[in-house]
Amino acid sequence: MAVLDWVALGGYFVVMLLIGVWSHKRVSGVSDYFTGGGRMPWWLTGISHHMSGYSAAVFVAYAAVAYSYGITVYIWAFVPLAVGTGVGAIVFAPRWNRLRRRYGVASPLEYLATRYNISTQQALAWSGTLLKVFDVAAKWASVAILLNVFTGMAMNTGIVVTGVVTLLYCTVGGLWADALTDFGQFIIQGIAAVAMVVVVLGKLGGISGVSTLWHRLPDHHTEPLVGPYTATFFTAYIVIKIFEYNGGMWNLAQRYMATDSPKSARRSAGLSAALYVIWPAFLLFPSVAAPVLLPHVADPQQVYALMSEKYLPAGLVGLTLAGMFSHTMAMASSDANAISSVVVRDMMPVLSRRARGMSERAGLLSARICTVVFITLSMLVAIEADHFGGVLGIIVALVAAVMGPISIPLLLGMLPAFRKCGPRAALISWAAGLAGYWIVKYGMGSADQTAIIVTPLVTSLVLYVVVGLVSPEPNEAADAIVVAVAPGGDEGAAAAGRIPVPADEQPLMTRAED
Template sequence: METQNILKFPDYFMIIGYFVLMLAIGLYFYRSMKGIKEYFSGSNNIPWWLSGVSFYMSSFSVMAFITYPSLCYRFGFVGVTLLWVAVPATLFSTIFLAHKWRRARIESPVEYLEHRYSPVLRQLFSWQGVPTKVIDDGIKLFAIGTFISVSLGFDIKWSMVGAGGIMLLYTFMGGLWAVAVTDFIQFIILTAAVIIILPLSLIRAGGISQVLDGLPEGFMNLTSPEYGWGYVIYLVVMYTLAWSSVNWALIQRYYCVPTERDAVKTGLSVVFLYIIGPPLMFIPAIVGTQLLPGLTDAGTIYPALCRLLLPAGMLGLMISAMFAATMSTLSGDYNVCANVLTHDVYRRLLRPAASQRELVLVGRLMTLLVGLLALGAALLMAYQAKAEDLFNIMVTLFSIATAPVAIPMILGLLSRSFTERSALWGFLLGLLLGLVLFGFSYYPHPFSFLFLEWTPGKDQIAFFGHAASLEMVLFLATSLTTFFTMVFITAISPMKQTEKDHIEPFLQRLQIPIGTLPEEMDSETVKSGVSPFRIVGVSLIIIAVMMMAVLPWSGNWTTFILNAIIGVFLVIVGLALALSGRSKPLVAE
């Protein structure tokens, strides 16, 4: 193996500059947050292109640069296929739900449950969802702490505290506007890094044809024996349910835009990014089978490639891009969880008449609480867990929690028939079954019951002799239990007139286009608000200056030219955006 590069001054310059820029964006929006709607939904004024990029960046984390490259390195192109499942999942939410979320005119992702079902469901899903997201965020924060520790040599505890603290600060200060704009800047950094490492890896390996000739047979197939079409279909269904229900930050990106047409554009832009993004990001890991053969931990392939291929400065850029992946996800989660705690718990139960200033203060305190709880969960993680162990924990967690929440939430928007009682019992029985089956997974002895067979150590349950992974069984069992419970209870106890009267105003609202209600007719109310153009433009120029500042350390002409072209392009786009933002208002009058 060739000697790998070590971090130098230009790398630290890029990393520190990246963190300072993120904090500056949060500070820029700090004084603009005058009300809870602006803090948590951008006053429904976030442009669709900004919301779409934020959606994309919020949907994966640094785990994507550990787990999926690991799969690509070991099994081939199937690692890309497993991330492509996001395409049908996003299409479903875009076609069937995006316009409904915007027309619901909600300020939090669970608010509509009170109007569609009952206050009980709204509170139940709020209190169930926040702890689940905190644990999930703790896993992601532990992953980024591990990555920083390995990449920079820092202590893992302080790595988590530092990265988590910076994310928390800019989210605390600037709300959803800061989250969306930092997501966009992080997307630019990630794209620039990918554009550089992909051609460098192919050139180092001798070109595309030589790479393909050196791969094992079937390595570029969409599936593999380890991850067949059955597993892919399972992931498609799970992502479809999760991205339309329990992943609150993604729902938030649909209703924070001006109109339902913008909500659809948001979803379609994410579909486009997910089609082209995964191959560009993870083909270098496939090339890595020839550049770095025999890695004992395949989860380190992407950092190892970066150290091997990237010169000083560009290595720092790629590390910043990997930070960006998780920081986008966590900042979005912090904001939307604080949104639920502020709007659905504090305002709904404790202080219905609270002033906007009070609600913004509470929102910031809730953001701080969520971030600190996630950091606490991360610090409790076992330090010896490998990349795929963390991935399995996340998948199992979502397998239990996803369907019992997702099915009532989605059916409540798609059908007017299902009752509040059916949703409640569907959720409770589905979740209970998932927890029972998960408990059985820790049973140390093999056993069989009727057509089921459990073998400890394999994390598999056999049905009639056909083995399936534990997370697939959990998801299938909870999904079927929740759905058929709702169907059964609705069939034997149809909706009464009082419940019909309760939900009718909400269902009618879903049929009314945005901008046609009397309170929405005021064009100033609809169009005014924070403008992202100036800060996005200036941020792009700063990134370009940082990239050009490390040109003397490029190491070769290919890197120099790519870096220079990207820098010039960012300056041109940044100037155009900054100048266009000069005439736009910063804050609504």
């Protein structure tokens, strides 16, 4: 890279750290650290939700699919995100916000202790935390691949550099730092992506070149679903993303919780859904066009980086690399914040009685320590990413497949139609879904991505519903939560003031802010 490229990249890192320092002043307690104190504007949480929803894998793994298969990557990978987030704007986003406003919860899993029981909460907390270590590891590996192409930096060094910078700003600033850096990253990434699209269009002969591009692409590259990406895979992916992007990916639930009202949460989700329709098309266009411009790339995962080096002028290369960093750092920092909220609010109080009565200062210190530990573990896994199927193998085969069993009890537990599905239904669906994944992936040795994705999802969903119908577990406290988070539920639960839990479990819950 040229000197101007290094200046652009270095400036990006400095701005991220300064935002972290500024955000540190806004964090005075656990609620500020995990949910921004419920004071974030809807447009900021909407952009943050969007930026935290994907990483540099867009420029590595998904770019490779675009280069090898064409526009199908937009159809199966990003249309489901728009659909899932759009559904969430109506169904789930307002409910997450009411949970925080009504009961003062600061963790997405905090309400599960009462909705089901402690055992269910802990099962989802431990398995979800382990899954997130692998998920974020894939993101570090993606950035390391890009750094290697641009600068020649060793993979392991790239993982450590990116992880440490993210660690510094998100540890001190909490969710405020995450959201504000997401916004800054959105601007930087936007400038870089638009510049890349303009350059590629110029190489194709201008805007008119788009109309002829489709005839110059390899066979099947203009088909919406092709290769391993079948209609069944696409349908299953939509269902998975409905769960994942509305709470199953815990950090995204925090964005809804951080707004000031259910209406703002709904607008936040709507903005994110709109961005998922528009923005990935810009990001993926250069990789879709790459077979025409660079027809003989040995490693498709490097195609976006190679195009940036070949076509962009000095300065813009560094800015493009910064834009690629932005998605990964946005997702990883928000994941780290979500995981630390689950550990501090849901896991530590069960493991230690002392943790149930922690002061605000002790809670903040614990949150920051958990953030450090989580990011460090994910970097160690990233160094060994190839042993887990590479970047796309982790994102699709592992994360997408296992997300269903973890998120189905979490999300459906808020809906009235499933109010009689108790801890028995939740635990059976969770365990059977994970077992289904293990059997198909390792017991049968299947390489069929559709089977790997569909089996755990369908198993968990069917068993959750069937067990709830066959063996209902009525629970007044659980019913009160379902009613309170429904539209109009604020008034219906006004007298409660807090989640009704047994006296010996009350230290696990926080009092309502109002």
